[in-house]
Amino acid sequence: MSGHSTYQPTSAFGRWFESRLPVIGLVHSSFIAFPTPKNLNYFWTFGGILSFCLVAQLMTGIVLAMHYTPHTEMAFSSVEHIMRNVNYGWLLRYMHANGASMFFIAVYIHMFRGLYYGSYKAPREVLWIIGVLIYLAMMATAFMGYVLPWGQMSFWGAKVITSLFGAIPLIGDYVVTWLWGGFSVDNPTLNRFFSLHYLLPFVIAGLVGLHIWALHVPGNGNPTGISVKSSQDTVPFHPYYTIKDGFAAVCFFIVFAAFVFYMPNVMGHTDNYILANPLVTPAHIVPEWYFLPFYAILRAVPSKLGGVLCMFAAIGVLFILPWLDTSKVRSAVFRPLYKQFFWIFVLVCIGLGYLGAKPPEGGYVIAARLLTAYYFLHFLVILPILGLIERPRKLPASISEAVLAKSKKKSGDSGGGSGGAAASGAAAAPDSRT
Numbered sequence: 001m002s003g004h005s006t007y008q009p010t011s012a013f014g015r016w017f018e019s020r021l022p023v024i025g026l027v028h029s030s031f032i033a034f035p036t037p038k039n040l041n042y043f044w045t046f047g048g049i050l051s052f053c054l055v056a057q058l059m060t061g062i063v064l065a066m067h068y069t070p071h072t073e074m075a076f077s078s079v080e081h082i083m084r085n086v087n088y089g090w091l092l093r094y095m096h097a098n099g100a101s102m103f104f105i106a107v108y109i110h111m112f113r114g115l116y117y118g119s120y121k122a123p124r125e126v127l128w129i130i131g132v133l134i135y136l137a138m139m140a141t142a143f144m145g146y147v148l149p150w151g152q153m154s155f156w157g158a159k160v161i162t163s164l165f166g167a168i169p170l171i172g173d174y175v176v177t178w179l180w181g182g183f184s185v186d187n188p189t190l191n192r193f194f195s196l197h198y199l200l201p202f203v204i205a206g207l208v209g210l211h212i213w214a215l216h217v218p219g220n221g222n223p224t225g226i227s228v229k230s231s232q233d234t235v236p237f238h239p240y241y242t243i244k245d246g247f248a249a250v251c252f253f254i255v256f257a258a259f260v261f262y263m264p265n266v267m268g269h270t271d272n273y274i275l276a277n278p279l280v281t282p283a284h285i286v287p288e289w290y291f292l293p294f295y296a297i298l299r300a301v302p303s304k305l306g307g308v309l310c311m312f313a314a315i316g317v318l319f320i321l322p323w324l325d326t327s328k329v330r331s332a333v334f335r336p337l338y339k340q341f342f343w344i345f346v347l348v349c350i351g352l353g354y355l356g357a358k359p360p361e362g363g364y365v366i367a368a369r370l371l372t373a374y375y376f377l378h379f380l381v382i383l384p385i386l387g388l389i390e391r392p393r394k395l396p397a398s399i400s401e402a403v404l405a406k407s408k409k410k411s412g413d414s415g416g417g418s419g420g421a422a423a424s425g426a427a428a429a430p431d432s433r434t
């Protein structure tokens with residue numbers, strides 16, 4: 001996964017095993033000796049946090065599935081049974097439901113980190129594209145998982161989203177009937193959603209394996225966006241980043257625990273504690289918070305087909321992002337104009353999220369249309385032009401030089417600072433810039 005292994009087994013058994021299946025060497029070169037830029041900030045801990053989230057979802061999900069019944073007559077009460085009768089069932093369920101939200105919080109931070117520091121640029125395009133595939137699989141998994149408790153929002157959310165496929169010209173109605181497995185959202189729909197909800201996390205796990213493989217070919221990016229020039233720029237992954245990632249994961253799980261133990265339903269919808277009723281439509285059908293920006297885009301467009309296409313295009317555009325951004329400089333730290341547009345884009349996404357939760361009427365629709373237009377403008381017009389007209393700030397010669405300059409600044413230019421000897425060694429290295 002990450003070049004030649006330097007792992008030396010110490011026992012006779014270890015040498016025997018390693019010469020037959022060098023898996024410990026693989027783990028050693030990928031997660032222990034792996035040379036990692038020494039200037040990674042806390043935004044780089046979210047990849048590890050996401051891996052923990054995936055494992056937590058898999059573990060809690062597998063035990064939940066032992067007690068859940070995927071049948072329209074029993075699904076709702078089997079969830080209540082988990083909450084009341086199963087030992088620690090309430091904990092498993094609240095961890096799983098809030099875990100989904102925490103997973104999305106982490107993935108959004110991870111993705112916006114990528115946007116800010118230009119992590120999607122060469123040579124990490126494939127890594128980014130695999131990330132977008134993971135994101136799509138996460139959305140499909142979360143959507144189907146929400147249907148399983150068979151509450152009012154489960155049913156009506158499923159109905160609204162699956163009906164979107166009816167907008168496909170000519171074959172739309174057939175596609176929807178095929179997806180439902182009948183003429184409405186019913187038992188066959190619930191059953192196949194359960195099956196796919198169980199399957200997809202393992203697909204995600206496979207994609208994460210590829211994601212980390214693709215990461216280990218060029219190595220990690222870093223906040224300066226400049227490439228590693230020499231061994232002075234890196235430290236071994238263990239213990240430096242195992243400790244940092246571990247600390248960040250503990251902090252993240254404290255926040256997670258606060259939701260699970262003190263406000264387990266705050267991110268959910270009260271209507272989902274009402275049994276699904278095909279004859280009563282809720283006043284406002286809203287998806288989970290992490291889908292709201294896309295829901296706003298969907299409803300902003302007057303035609304149904306147009307809305308569906310725009311919603312999918314909003315994610316699709318991420319696939320071609322590495323080629324839309326024409327700047328030679330990766331990190332926003334050295335891109336004064338892009339930095340401003342990045343923050344405008346963040347506000348636009350939050351604005352779309354807010355509007356996705358509002359009824360599609362009056363000023364809300366107009367605002368959603370404007371923000372939707374800006375969303376696409378950002379990727380299709382602003383990014384390509386910005387790279388051509390922007391004058392980036394001067395880049396440091398190396399990561400070491402940037403680290404040294406920062407520590408000098410911190411110690412008030414007194415000539416002190418930590419790690420000076422190590423860092424100064426690479427300061428004179430010639431730079432091929434990005």
Ligand code: HEM
Pocket residue numbers: 043044045046047048050051054107110111114117119120124127128130131132133134135204208211212215219220221222
């Ligand atoms: C289950 C979900 C995911 C997991 C477990 C995961 C895991 C990781 C890990 C462990 C890293 C290295 C540490 C770090 O940079 O944080 C990483 C890097 C990266 N990920 Fe992900 N990731 C996930 C989803 C995504 C998504 C959805 C995207 C983008 C659409 C993405 C894009 C990237 C990029 C571009 C990097 C390289 C960053 C750099 O080194 O500069 N990842 N990911």
